[in-house]
Amino acid sequence: MPAHPLQRVCYVEDDEDIRKIVRMSLERVGKLTVEVVGDPLVAIDAMKTFKPDLVMLDWMMPGMDGPTLYRRMREVPEVRDIPVVFITAKASEKELNELRALGAAGTISKPFSPKDMAEQLRSIWASLP
Amino acid sequence: MSSPSAAPDALAPAREAPARAEDGDRGSDPRKVLADRVEQLYSQMPLGIVFTLVIGAIATYELWDNRTRELVMFWWGLVLLVTAARTALWLGYRKSGNRVSEARQWLRWLAISALANGANWGFAGAVFFPSHTDEQQVFLAFLLAGIASAGIPTYAASWPMFAMYAGAVVLPFAYVLANFGNRLFAEIALLVPLFYLANVGIAYRLNQVFHSGYRLRHAYGRLTEDYTTLNKRLERQLVELDEARRQVEASGRKLALFAERAPIAVLELDNQGRIQRINHAAENLFGWPANEVAEKNPSVRILIRPEYHAEFDKRWQELMASRVPLAHLRVRNPRRDGLEVVCEWNVTPLVNPEGEIVGVIAQGQDITRQMEADQLKKEFTSTLSHELRTPLTSIIGSLQLINSGVLGEVDKDIAELTGVAERNGQRLLDLINDILDIEKIESGKLSTVPEVLSLDELVRESLVLNQGFAERFHVRFQLGGALLPVKVNADRKRLLQVMTNLLSNAAKFSPQGEAVEVTMEDLGERVRVSVLDRGPGIPESFRSRIFGRFAQADSSVTRQKGGTGLGLAICKRLIELMDGRIGFAERERGGTVFHFDMPKHAA
Numbered sequence: 001m002p003a004h005p006l007q008r009v010c011y012v013e014d015d016e017d018i019r020k021i022v023r024m025s026l027e028r029v030g031k032l033t034v035e036v037v038g039d040p041l042v043a044i045d046a047m048k049t050f051k052p053d054l055v056m057l058d059w060m061m062p063g064m065d066g067p068t069l070y071r072r073m074r075e076v077p078e079v080r081d082i083p084v085v086f087i088t089a090k091a092s093e094k095e096l097n098e099l100r101a102l103g104a105a106g107t108i109s110k111p112f113s114p115k116d117m118a119e120q121l122r123s124i125w126a127s128l129p
Numbered sequence: 130m131s132s133p134s135a136a137p138d139a140l141a142p143a144r145e146a147p148a149r150a151e152d153g154d155r156g157s158d159p160r161k162v163l164a165d166r167v168e169q170l171y172s173q174m175p176l177g178i179v180f181t182l183v184i185g186a187i188a189t190y191e192l193w194d195n196r197t198r199e200l201v202m203f204w205w206g207l208v209l210l211v212t213a214a215r216t217a218l219w220l221g222y223r224k225s226g227n228r229v230s231e232a233r234q235w236l237r238w239l240a241i242s243a244l245a246n247g248a249n250w251g252f253a254g255a256v257f258f259p260s261h262t263d264e265q266q267v268f269l270a271f272l273l274a275g276i277a278s279a280g281i282p283t284y285a286a287s288w289p290m291f292a293m294y295a296g297a298v299v300l301p302f303a304y305v306l307a308n309f310g311n312r313l314f315a316e317i318a319l320l321v322p323l324f325y326l327a328n329v330g331i332a333y334r335l336n337q338v339f340h341s342g343y344r345l346r347h348a349y350g351r352l353t354e355d356y357t358t359l360n361k362r363l364e365r366q367l368v369e370l371d372e373a374r375r376q377v378e379a380s381g382r383k384l385a386l387f388a389e390r391a392p393i394a395v396l397e398l399d400n401q402g403r404i405q406r407i408n409h410a411a412e413n414l415f416g417w418p419a420n421e422v423a424e425k426n427p428s429v430r431i432l433i434r435p436e437y438h439a440e441f442d443k444r445w446q447e448l449m450a451s452r453v454p455l456a457h458l459r460v461r462n463p464r465r466d467g468l469e470v471v472c473e474w475n476v477t478p479l480v481n482p483e484g485e486i487v488g489v490i491a492q493g494q495d496i497t498r499q500m501e502a503d504q505l506k507k508e509f510t511s512t513l514s515h516e517l518r519t520p521l522t523s524i525i526g527s528l529q530l531i532n533s534g535v536l537g538e539v540d541k542d543i544a545e546l547t548g549v550a551e552r553n554g555q556r557l558l559d560l561i562n563d564i565l566d567i568e569k570i571e572s573g574k575l576s577t578v579p580e581v582l583s584l585d586e587l588v589r590e591s592l593v594l595n596q597g598f599a600e601r602f603h604v605r606f607q608l609g610g611a612l613l614p615v616k617v618n619a620d621r622k623r624l625l626q627v628m629t630n631l632l633s634n635a636a637k638f639s640p641q642g643e644a645v646e647v648t649m650e651d652l653g654e655r656v657r658v659s660v661l662d663r664g665p666g667i668p669e670s671f672r673s674r675i676f677g678r679f680a681q682a683d684s685s686v687t688r689q690k691g692g693t694g695l696g697l698a699i700c701k702r703l704i705e706l707m708d709g710r711i712g713f714a715e716r717e718r719g720g721t722v723f724h725f726d727m728p729k730h731a732a
Contacts, residue, residue, distance in 0.1 A: 017520075018523055021530065093576075111522035111526065111558060112522070113529060114533075
C-alpha cells in the first residue's frame with residue numbers, strides 16, 4: 001500500500017467521448033485530479049509535466065497502442081515507476097497475463113461502469129506494494 | 130474250353146492297374162484299348178453272319194442227300210439258330226450304352242458266340258465227311274479250310290478267340306480224318322493241327338500288331354485329349370486374364386475420370402517435380418492448358434512464387450527422402466495470368482513395389498474464398514468487439530453517470546427515459562458479448578483456464594455477485610440445504626458466467642416475491658449444482674432447442690426482461706468445455722430446475 005492515497009490520475013485514450021466520461025466520473029464520483037490525453041505520442045511528455053500517481057492506458061489506440069506506450073514508459077526514467085492500469089475491450093487472457101508479468105498494475109475491462117471506476121482504481125492502488 | 134477270361138493278357142488288361150503306372154501303357158488307358166478291340170471284333174460280325182448264312186446255304190445244298198436229310202436239316206437249323214443268336218448279340222452290342230465299361234462282358238459273349246459258330250462248322254466236318262462222296266468230301270475239306278482261315282481277319286483283334294473258333298472248326302474234322310482208316314487221310318489229319326497252329330501263330334502276331342496299334346492310337350488320343358484340356362484351360366485363363374484386364378482398364382478409366390472430373394486440382398508429377406498431367410479443375414484454376422502441360426512437362430515451380438523456390442526445393446528433397454504424404458499445406462499459388470490463389474494441398478508420393486518413388490500426386494483445393502470469408506469473419510468479430518463496444522461504452526457510461534445522481538437530481542420523466550436508454554444499451558452490450566463468446570467457442574478459440582477451486586465457495590460468491598438480478602426482479606436467492614465442500618477443476622470466470630446465466634434466468638422467470646433456490650448434490654464421481662425456480666416452466670415444444678442459439682420460448686419476454694437467447698447455448702458449451710454436463714427438469718409443484726454436473730477434482 002503506497003504511503004499516500006490515490007490523488008492524481010492520467011488517462012490516455014483516443015476517443016474523446018470516453019475521455020469526457022472518465023474525467024467526469026473520476027472527478028465527480030472519485031474526487032480525483034484527472035489529466036486526460038488524446039494523443040499517445042505526446043502522452044509521456046504530458047505525464048512528465050502532470051506527475052500522476054497512476055496512469056490509465058487504453059489498449060487500442062491509433063498511432064500507438066497501449067502496450068507499446070507502456071513499454072516506452074519503461075524506458076523513460078521520469079515515468080518508468082508510475083503504476084499503469086489498462087482499459088481494454090478485447091485483450092485476451094494471455095496478453096493480460098504477459099503485461100502483468102511485465103509489471104502492469106491491473107486492468108479494467110471496457111465497457112466500464114463510471115460509477116465504480118474510481119473505486120476500482122483505489123482498490124488497485126491499495127494492492128500496490 | 131475255358132472261358133476267354135482265362136487268357137487275361139490278351140483278352141483283357143492284366144488288372145485294373147492305374148492307367149499310367151507302367152511304361153508300356155504310358156499314355157493309353159487299357160480299358161479303352163480293350164473297348165476298342167471289342168468294338169473292332171463286333172464290327173466284323175455282320176460280315177461273318179452274312180458269310181455264315183451264304184456258305185451255310187451252299188453247304189446245305191451241296192450236302193443235301195436223302196440218307197442224311199434229317200441230319201443236314203438239323204445242322205442247317207443249328208446254323209440258323211446260332212446265327213440268329215449272334216445277330217441278336219450284335220444288335221444288343223450296337224444298342225448298348227455301356228460298351229466301354231462293360232467291354233469285358235461283351236468280349237465274353239462274343240467268345241461264346243465264336244465258339245458256337247466254330248463248333249457248328251466243326252460239327253458239319255465231323256458228321257458229314259464220312260458219309261458223303263469224294264467230291265463232297267473235297268468240298269467239305271475246302272470249306273472248312275476256308276472257314277477257318279476266314280476267322281483270322283475276323284478275330285484278329287483277339288487271338289485266343291480265333292484259337293477257340295478255328296479249333297472248333299478244324300479239330301473235330303482232324304479227329305474224323307485220323308480215324309477214317311485211310312493213310313492219306315491220316316497224314317492230312319496230322320497236317321491239320323500244324324496248319325491250325327500256324328494260323329493261330331499268325332493270328333497271335335496280328336493280334337500283337339493290332340494291340341500296339343490300339344495302344345498307339347490311344348496314347349495319341351490321350352495326348353490330343355490332354356492337349357485339348359490344356360488348350361481349354363489356356364483359353365479359360367485367357368478369358369479370365371482378358372476380363373481382369375478389362376476390369377483394371379475400367380477402374381483405371383474410373384480413376385482417371387475421378388481425377389479429371391474432380392472439383393479439386395489434381396497434378397501428376399514425376400519424381401523430379403515435373404508436371405506430367407493436370408486435370409480440368411487445375412487447368413481452370415491455374416490457367417495452364419492441360420495439353421500444353423502434358424507436352425512440355427514444366428516444373429511444378431511454375432505454381433510457386435520465385436522467392437519461395439529455394440524453400441520449395443528444400444521441402445521437395447525432404448518429401449523425396451521421407452516419402453511421408455503431406456496434408457493441409459497452404460500455399461499461395463501464382464496463376465498463369467499473374468493473379469494468385471490460395472490452395473490447400475495434399476501431396477502424396479507414389480512408391481512402387483521396389484521402393485522407388487515413381488511420381489507424386491498433388492491435390493489442391495482453392496481456399497481463396499474461404500480465406501476471404503475467414504478474414505471477413507475475423508474483421509466482423511473485431512468490429513463487433515471494438516467498434517461497437519467503444520460507442521456503447523460512451524452511451525452506457527454517460528447514462529450511468531446521469532442515473533447515478535452524482536451530477537445532481539434529474540427530472541423524474543427524464544430519469545425514467547435515461548433509465549430505459551441505459552437498460553437497452555446494456556442489453557445491446559450483453560448481446561454483443563454473447564455473440565462474441567459463442568463465436569469464440571464455436572471457432573475453438575475460447576480456451577478455459579482451469580484451476581482447482583471450491584465449488585461451494587464459488588456458488589456462494591455467485592449468489593452475492595448476482596444479487597442485483599434478485600433485486601431487479603423482486604425475488605430472493607436462497608440456499609436449499611447445506612453446500613458441499615467439493616473441489617472441482619474448472620475455469621473460475623467461466624463457471625461464474627454459467628451461474629450468472631442460470632441465476633438471472635431463474636430471477637427473470639420467477640413470479641415476484643418467490644425464492645430461487647440453489648442446491649448442491651453429491652453424485653459420486655460428480656457433483657451437481659441446481660438452480661430451482663417457480664417460473665411458468667418450459668413449453669414442451671421448446672425443450673428440444675433450449676440449448677440452441679437464439680433460443681427463446683417467447684420473444685416478447687426478451688423485450689420485457691432482456692436476454693439474448695444465447696445464454697443457455699453458451700452455458701452448455703462452457704460446461705462441456707470443462708468436462709461437465711448441463712440439463713434441466715420440470716420441478717414438482719411448478720417451475721424448472723437447471724443443473725450442471727462437474728467432475729470432482731481427485732485430491
